[in-house]
Amino acid sequence: MKYQKIPEATIRRLSRYSRCLEEMNENGEKVVSSAQLAKKCIVNAAQVRKDLAYFGEFGIRGVGYYVKDLHNNIKKILGSDKEWRMALIGVGNLGSSLLSYKDFLKQNYKIVAAFDIDPPKVIGRVSEKLGKPVEVFHINRIKEVAKERRIEIGLITTPPSEAQGVANMLVEAEVRGILNFAPVQVTVPEGFVVKDVFFTTVLDNLAYLLSN
Amino acid sequence: MKYQKIPEATIRRLSRYSRCLEEMNENGEKVVSSAQLAKKCIVNAAQVRKDLAYFGEFGIRGVGYYVKDLHNNIKKILGSDKEWRMALIGVGNLGSSLLSYKDFLKQNYKIVAAFDIDPPKVIGRVSEKLGKPVEVFHINRIKEVAKERRIEIGLITTPPSEAQGVANMLVEAEVRGILNFAPVQVTVPEGFVVKDVFFTTVLDNLAYLLSN
DNA sequence: CAATTTATGTGAAAGGAGTCACAAAATTGA
DNA sequence: TCAATTTTGTGACTCCTTTCACATAAATTG
Ligand SMILES: NC(=O)c1ccc[n+]([C@@H]2O[C@H](COP(=O)([O-])OP(=O)(O)OC[C@H]3O[C@@H](n4cnc5c(N)ncnc54)[C@H](O)[C@@H]3O)[C@@H](O)[C@H]2O)c1
Ligand SMILES: NC(=O)c1ccc[n+]([C@@H]2O[C@H](COP(=O)([O-])OP(=O)(O)OC[C@H]3O[C@@H](n4cnc5c(N)ncnc54)[C@H](O)[C@@H]3O)[C@@H](O)[C@H]2O)c1
Numbered sequence: 482m483k484y485q486k487i488p489e490a491t492i493r494r495l496s497r498y499s500r501c502l503e504e505m506n507e508n509g510e511k512v513v514s515s516a517q518l519a520k521k522c523i524v525n526a527a528q529v530r531k532d533l534a535y536f537g538e539f540g541i542r543g544v545g546y547y548v549k550d551l552h553n554n555i556k557k558i559l560g561s562d563k564e565w566r567m568a569l570i571g572v573g574n575l576g577s578s579l580l581s582y583k584d585f586l587k588q589n590y591k592i593v594a595a596f597d598i599d600p601p602k603v604i605g606r607v608s609e610k611l612g613k614p615v616e617v618f619h620i621n622r623i624k625e626v627a628k629e630r631r632i633e634i635g636l637i638t639t640p641p642s643e644a645q646g647v648a649n650m651l652v653e654a655e656v657r658g659i660l661n662f663a664p665v666q667v668t669v670p671e672g673f674v675v676k677d678v679f680f681t682t683v684l685d686n687l688a689y690l691l692s693n
Numbered sequence: 694m695k696y697q698k699i700p701e702a703t704i705r706r707l708s709r710y711s712r713c714l715e716e717m718n719e720n721g722e723k724v725v726s727s728a729q730l731a732k733k734c735i736v737n738a739a740q741v742r743k744d745l746a747y748f749g750e751f752g753i754r755g756v757g758y759y760v761k762d763l764h765n766n767i768k769k770i771l772g773s774d775k776e777w778r779m780a781l782i783g784v785g786n787l788g789s790s791l792l793s794y795k796d797f798l799k800q801n802y803k804i805v806a807a808f809d810i811d812p813p814k815v816i817g818r819v820s821e822k823l824g825k826p827v828e829v830f831h832i833n834r835i836k837e838v839a840k841e842r843r844i845e846i847g848l849i850t851t852p853p854s855e856a857q858g859v860a861n862m863l864v865e866a867e868v869r870g871i872l873n874f875a876p877v878q879v880t881v882p883e884g885f886v887v888k889d890v891f892f893t894t895v896l897d898n899l900a901y902l903l904s905n
Numbered sequence: 906c907a908a909t910t911t912a913t914g915t916g917a918a919a920g921g922a923g924t925c926a927c928a929a930a931a932t933t934g935a
Numbered sequence: 936t937c938a939a940t941t942t943t944g945t946g947a948c949t950c951c952t953t954t955c956a957c958a959t960a961a962a963t964t965g
Contacts, residue, residue, distance in 0.1 A: 488952065489898070496897040500876060514912060523878055527915095527954060534914060542913040543961040559897050560904030574790040579892075581786050584876065588893050590900075634899060658899045660892075664712065664796065666735055674902045676895045680791075680872075681800050683888045685708040685771050686701070687846060687870045688802075690886045692772030700922060726942065739924055739945095746944060754943040755931040910963075919954075925947085933940075 491532045495555050497522045498529070502552035514545035564589045568632045568656065570647050571639030572597045572617055575662060577606035579636060580615055593630050596620045598643075620650070627654035634658040641665045648675070703744045707767050709734045710741070714764035726757035776801050780844045780868065782859050783851030784809045784829055787874060789818035791848060792827055805842050808832045810855075832862070839866035846870040853877045860887070 501521045505513060519526040533539050533551075536558050540546045556562040567585075569576055572595050579585075580592060595617045597603045607614045618626050626632075635651040637644050637659060644663035651659055652669050659675045661667055664682075669675055713733045717725060731738040745751050745763075748770050752758045768774040779797075781788050784807050791797075792804060807829045809815045819826045830838050838844075847863040849856050849871060856875035863871055864881050871887045873879055876894075881887055 486951085490952075492898050492901050493894060495901075496891075496894045497878070499897070516912080521878070523880070525954065526912095527956090528952090530912095530914060531953080538914070540913050541961065542959070543911045543963090545912065558901070560900040561897055563904075565896075565900055574793050578786040578790040582892075584893065585896075588896070590893070590896055633903065634896070658903045660896060660899060666709070666733075668735070674899060676899050678890065678892060678895055679708075680794075680890060681796065681802070682705055682708045683890055684777075684797075684800070684802055684846075684872060685711070685773055686704050687872060687886060687888045688772040688777055689704050689707075689770070691845065691870045692775075698921090702922070728942085737924065738942095739926090740922095742942095742944060743923080750944070752943050753931065754929070755933090755941045757942065906965105908964090911961085913958105913960080915956100915958090917955085917957105919952100921952075922950085924949075926945100928943105928945090930943075931941085933938105935936100935938090 485535065487535050491535060492559070494522065494524060494528070494532055495559055497524075498532075499552060499555045499559065499561070502548055502555065505548050506552055510548050512545045513548050513551070515540070518546075561589050564591055565634055566630065566632050567592045567634040567636060568623070568627060568630075569595045569615070569636045569638060570597075570620065570623070570651075571637065571643070572600075572603040572606055573638060576636075576638035577603070579638065580607055590634075592636070594618060594626050594632065596623050596626075598639075620647070623650050624654040627651075627656055632656050634660060637661045637663055637667070639663060697747065699747050703747060704771070706734065706736060706740070706744055707771055709736075710744075711764060711767045711771065711773070714760055714767065717760050718764055722760050724757045725760050725763070727752070730758075773801050776803055777846055778842065778844050779804045779846040779848060780806045780808060780835070780839060780842075781827070781848045781850060782808045782832065782835070782863075783849065783855070784812075784815040784818055785850060788848075788850035789815070791850065792819055802846075804848070805844065806830060806838050808835050808838075810851075832859070835862050836866040839863075839868055844868050846872060849873045849875055849879070851875060 515529040516526045519529045539551050539554050569592050592615055595615050597617055598620050600617045600619050604617055607617055635656045637647050639647055641663040644665050645667045648659055648667040648669055652673055657673050661675055661677045664679050667675055727741040728738045731741045751763050751766050781804050804827055807827045809829055810832050812829045812831055816829055819829055847868045849859050851859055853875040856877050857879045860871055860879040860881055864885055869885050873887055873889045876891050879887055
């Protein structure tokens with residue numbers, strides 16, 4: 482298949498397929514058809530095949546896909562075959578719950594440093610919940626520590642008013658990826674990427690659907 | 694304008710506009726043009742106008758939109774002019790951080806009950822963080838309490854393996870809206886709505902963009 | 906080994922969503 | 936009062952995404 486721009490929606494679905502395949506693999510299932518995978522992920526079977534076709538031919542006609550093989554291929558496509566080193570900025574309520582989120586690790590995402598404006602205040606939140614606590618630094622050491630620990634992704638869990646400032650520091654520290662939980666639009670220069678996780682936007686969506 | 698199906702993306706953007714308008718209103722700004730609002734929300738100006746046009750005519754040609762008036766209209770459209778009564782199921786790391794998330798309240802979303810499989814174990818997580826703690830019930834009382842407290846939305850923050858079971862109980866209790874944080878696809882009958890908040894899907898997306 | 910079955914990969918068609926460009930309406934100022 | 940200015944609301948166009956439908960290829964069976 483000749484080159485085409487890949488839709489964002491395709492990438493989101495690949496992530497879903499990946500989770501399903503992981504589960505199937507754990508259940509000892511060897512082979513899966515696009516129809517079965519589609520059903521499990523609640524999408525159209527042709528959609529599954531087309532999504533995969535952007536990246537190559539992974540199936541065998543008349544058979545389907547080898548679960549493990551396809552899973553590996555999708556992980557390679559998504560870049561989740563390598564370990565991603567992350568920093569968390571803002572060790573508050575949400576931040577400390579993310580610090581103890583075990584699923585990140587399972588998925589090859591690792592928080593290797595945390596930052597706050599007041600480390601002594603928040604230190605209890607970290608150690609109280611984990612066997613091996615993540616080190617918490619003062620925010621003004623972010624550039625230095627980010628370099629040293631080869632951080633590639635920053636998670637922003639500060640109050641909204643601080644988010645853009647923190648994003649600027651991350652840019653300064655050449656942390657190219659940002660996952661932003663603070664409900665404000667932050668902007669970064671070309672070459673950097675921000676993705677948002679806005680709970681209330683999804684809630685608004687739900688509220689809209691429920692009232693119509 | 695004659696009736697058309699309204700895109701999901703439009704609803705998501707309305708939610709964004711709403712946040713911006715709220716901020717503008719707090720700053721004492723009275724009038725805003727589609728171009729200004731668009732710039733702030735990082736979208737196209739025609740997009741702003743088209744999104745609003747699905748629901749009526751809110752602007753004045755040659756002038757723009759009255760900030761407060763438009764904000765009220767959008768809140769009415771989204772259904773966020775009323776208070777939504779929510780229950781949280783699974784008072785763990787993430788759940789207890791949501792319980793103390795003040796922004797929900799500001800946005801007219803209110804958690805009026807929490808449920809867990811082991812209330813005594815989790816009770817500390819709630820009261821330790823809040824002035825007026827949310828009551829935690831055993832999960833098997835969900836139907837009874839949901840009716841009594843007129844709950845309309847359920848937040849699922851249990852382990853993934855429990856999510857579908859919890860969703861079934863919410864359906865049983867006629868809670869029509871579900872916001873699911875557990876990284877599995879849950880299904881509900883016609884007439885019910887599930888929206889997902891999957892952190893790792895967004896991370897996967899970020900990882901993909903960073904590795905290409 | 907040929908016929909049958911099964912399920913992929915993909916071109917073509919349909920369906921949605923976003924952008925452009927301009928007529929229409931309100932305001933301002935001379 | 937009327938021309939100039941501003942900015943909305945929207946039809947038409949473009950672009951992107953999803954679905955359909957079928958030729959193609961692998962496997963199986965008699
Ligand atoms: N709590 C939730 O469940 C939840 C849910 C969705 C979104 N959010 C958003 O996530 C963010 C954090 O929420 P929270 O409830 O954890 O707030 P919080 O007040 O508990 O935590 C914020 C933390 O950020 C630190 N901080 C403040 N300024 C900083 C700076 N400049 N640099 C580094 N650290 C700084 C504070 O010391 C504090 O520890 C907010 O933007 C909130 O809107 C929270
Ligand atoms: N911790 C995070 O930051 C984070 C981030 C993203 C997603 N998630 C997801 O959110 C969910 C919760 O994560 P967590 O880290 O808070 O886990 P956790 O183990 O800390 O909390 C789970 C809670 O659910 C309760 N529970 C278990 N089964 C139940 C049932 N049948 N009914 C009611 N309650 C039940 C447990 O008693 C526990 O209190 C998981 O699905 C996780 O994948 C968590």
